[in-house]
Amino acid sequence: EVQLLESGGGLVQPGGSLRLSCAASGFTFNKYAMNWVRQAPGKGLEWVSRISGGGAGTNYADSVKGRFTISRDNSKNTMSLQMNSLRADDTAVYYCAKARDYDAWHFDSWGQGTLVTVSS
């Protein structure tokens, strides 16, 4: 059974930094691209970032480009999102999501989410 467990969320001041992690199990981690998707309180879904199975390929939403960095450690089955220069509009539940197939750009498994609150 695929399991994705996010951690690292919390309260941070504007301009601050936070690092989210996603621990994966139940599948061959390095065979699948992984993503971060967020959802602001009461709002819809917003794709944030994607990293290929090997880690060489990354993509970002325009809203986070230059501030967020996605990475993965295939030896530990973990993915991370380093978030810098945080703003109030980054406040959201952040989900990690597994690509359905090796090179797919849709998501068949999701974690339970971790809440990031940016506020002074």
Add this chain to the structure above:
Amino acid sequence: DIQMTQSPSSLSASVGDRVTVTCRAGQSITTNLNWYQQKPGKAPKLLIYAASTLQSGVPSRFSGSGSGTDFALTISSLQPEDFATYYCQQSYSAPLAFGGGTKVEIK
């Protein structure tokens, strides 16, 4: 960037009704369109990918159609567990994008 527009933003329906949600892309995305269901406080769940392929384990009352710019999600006979918010998502090109969502409520 490709914009995704869903309609309606909400609808009220009764158990047993046939329900259709539409999604329009700002440019052709061929069949690179996916549908998710989300219930309050829960993570989204993949229902349909590649416009019309049912994800494993999803009931057959859900179906998807369309190509190019216009797509639809149909629930043939609405069940109590189907009351939720539905999102479309384009997987044609980065940056990926979701539609604004359609909330299906009980009439």
